[in-house]
Amino acid sequence: MRSWEEDPLLRAEHLTMRFGGLTAVDDVSFAVGRHDITALIGPNGAGKTTVFNCITGFYKPTEGMIELRQPDGQIFRLEQLDDHDINARARVARTFQNIRLFQGMTVLENLMVAQHNVLMRASGLTVGAILGLGGFRQAEKDAVDFARYWLDRVNLTARADEPAGELPYGDQRRLEIARAMCTRPLLLCLDEPAAGLNARESDALNELLYSIRKQDDIAILLIEHDMSVVMRISDHVVVLDYGRLIADGTTAEARNDPRVIAAYLGVPDEELPVVEREVGL
Amino acid sequence: MAYFLQQLINGIALGSIYGLIAIGYTMVYGIIGMINFAHGDIFMVGAFIALILFLALLSLGVTMIPLALLIVLLLAMVLTAVWGWTVERIAYRPLRESFRLAPLITAIGMSIVLQNFIQVAQGARVKPLQPVVTGGYTLFTEGDFAVNLSNIQILIVVTTLVLMTVFWLIITRTALGRSQRACEQDRLMAALSGVNVDRTISLTFVLGAALAAVAGLLYLLYYGVIDFYIGFVAGIKAFTAAVFGGIGSLPGAMLGGLIIGLIETFWSAYFTIEYKDVAAFSMLAIVLIFFPTGLLGRPEVEKV
Known part of the structure; x- marks a missing residue:
């Protein structure tokens, strides 16, 4: 199987x-x-x-x-x-064909948004965050650590505090993957x-x-x-x-499936009848 | 000079109230791109809630003014926030995916509903509140003109500064603030990153309404009288303030509020009081000609 x-x-x-x-x-x-x-x-x-x-x-x-x-x-x-x-x-996390980062936020903040749910729960819907409760501080620290770990994995640690929209294209692509991964x-x-x-x-x-x-x-x-x-x-x-x-x-x-070759890779005109016969068209 | 200084003090106090209301407009605009025309009336509801709470506390025999103020402040924030949440839930959320004008029209509708409800429930007459915060300081006298800084003005400015700071911290430092900014930029992507967009928008209305309640309380204490119609005028002024400062920008809303308050006060003091609104709105028109996005607004970048 x-x-x-x-x-x-x-x-x-x-x-x-x-x-x-x-x-x-x-x-x-x-x-x-x-x-x-x-x-x-x-x-x-x-x-x-x-x-x-x-x-x-x-x-x-x-x-x-x-x-x-x-x-x-x-x-x-x-x-x-x-x-x-x-x-x-x-x-389930995803990225899009076009880049959809939160452009105006920093690279690190993009990864923090992805950990929103953990932090909202830890902060008691923000009340704890306002009062500066210990549990929230710890959760926030853990979230930053996790974000930094992923910045490291995608080689963006040096740019953590830059606005995401100002990164070069390739970096933005990797940041998107890091953001998706930060949602665990x-x-x-x-x-x-x-x-x-x-x-x-x-x-x-x-x-x-x-x-x-x-x-x-x-x-x-x-x-x-x-x-x-x-x-x-x-x-x-x-x-x-x-x-x-x-x-x-x-x-x-x-790679060897004739239907895939016909549909995806295209076949030369002269082979078309042969392929069609194999495919059953 | 003394006269000028007095007007400056008055203008800053009035401007702080406008600024607190303006934040509600600017935040909601920032996150869902809609002008919440009912926000001025939420402010009015907040003022009424504060009035009722004051009367209730006085009849219960709570005479310690700072304690009464604190209780009224907190309760009015919570109760008005419930109103703000409810308006969003029943009038705006069902129309969120509708055409652009739909929420604008319901917002105007909600504004009328709130005004009429308070008019029917509380009566159309002006409601007075006995002076609660009294006294003040005479800073100095020049000739026979004394420059006064009243306790209520100090209360207004201090409360506004404290709330602005707390607010700024919420927006920049907490998970809620981050998710609000994320929703502002890309709602779908925020949802796919696990942010509950509906809840974030609800909380934005709740925060805006809580600040409007504070503004309502301060207005009540400052002027001593309220009626069901105060939300309309104050709402338009605060909206103007938000546009002035650059709609969508929090410091902009505060700055715009202060400027509108100052223009109004100075115009009334040096020119004719009848034309103070004309002055404020003309100034808005002039600023928008030179800064189309307001003083601190970011230029709208067309998404590709």
């Missing part, structure tokens, strides 16, 4: 999302393994970001369900949770994290993702267009085309 079937962290079943007459995601089912890096790939408009938006509560799926299983066995139905509960209770997620969803990075930054990102999986044991679900990245770091590949699931397996399987 494969790792993601054995111990699934997230299971999407018959996920369908319609916008008026357009079916962006059509009856898609897949699982994300608890210890895997899972890549969600497909040509432009295949419905990858829509799947992400369903998982993180931005859209409510028209049909289907998304289950997230906690380490203690508790199961959250993500399509029924409010968006902040998806992060705070089900522990079980599942980290990254929408094209390598977009716009140069080769060196892209390598550093791969290292970071690898260490998150290995060292922190956090599952990663990522959308990525750069096939070299996908093939290098992922354990499991889910391929969408026109909103449908066309392949689900290891990188090697995806």
Whole structure:
């Protein structure tokens, strides 16, 4: 049995999302393994970001369900949770294709916002913070330490007090991942994290993702267009085309799947009839 | 000189009250981009709550003025905060994802509702309160003109300074303040970082209303009379103050409040009292021509 079937962290079943007459995601089912890096790939408009938006509560799926299983066995139905509960209770974090940092706040503050819930609870909805109670001070100190730990991991310690909006592009990308990690997620969803990075930054990102999986044991679900990245770091590949699931397996399987080659990589005209016959069109 | 100094003192006291109300406008605008026109009336409700509490305490025989003041201050803040929370919950939250003008229209509606409710419940006549904080100091006399600093003016300025400091610390140092600023910048991303956006917005209204209650209490003590209509005029002035200082900016709201208070007082003192509002609003127009985002406002950057 494969790792993601054995111990699934997230299971999407018959996920369908319609916008008026357009079916962006059509009856898609897949699982994300608890210890895997899972890549969600497909040509432009295949419905990858829509799947992400369903998982993180931005859209409510028209049909289907998304289950997230906690380490203690508790199961959250993500399509029924409010968006902040998806992060705070089900522990799913995400980044977007475009950078969405809190630009006017400092780098450190961005990571502190991500630990908002722990601190709000510790401060008794701010009353404790005003009175300067010990419990809140300790919680605040722990939060700063955790934030500094992640700044270290993404090499941004030196820039902790700069406004996030003034960092170079590559640093902002890594800060977004650090912010997502500061919410202490079980599942980290990254929408094209390598977009716009140069080769060196892209390598550093791969290292970071690898260490998150290995060292922190956090599952990663990522959308990525750069096939070299996908093939290098992922354990499991889910391929969408026109909103449908066309392949689900290891990188090697995806690479050799004729439907994936036809849909995603494109095939020369002369081979098209052959591929179509194999695919069954 | 003495006359000028006296007006300066009066202007700062009045400006502090405007500033406290202006913070409510500016915070709500900052976090949800909406002008809460009912905020002036929340201030009026706060003044009425303070009046009722004072009368209740006096009839219960609490005659120690500092104690009575403290009890009224705290209770009025809490009770008015409940009003602020309720207005947000029933009139604004259901319309949050609606078109831009919808909350503005309900805000005006809520303003009328609050005014009429108090008019019906408390009567339309002016309500007096016997002077509670009396006395003061004569700083110096020049000829036969004495410059007075009354205790109530000291109370107003000190209370305002203390609250502003506490407030500044909440916004810059606490988890609540950080999440408010995060919601200001990107509400969706804040939610995905685990911030309960609805609750944060509610708490913003609660804080604004609590400050408005303090302003209501101070207004009541300063002028000694209130009616159901004070919220309208004070609200417009405080809103002007918020725009003047740069809407969305907390120090701006305080600065704007002080400037509006000073303009009004000085205009009344040196020119004609009938035109004091004209002076304040004309000044606003002039400032906005040269500083379109207000004195301390940040220029709006178009999001790409």
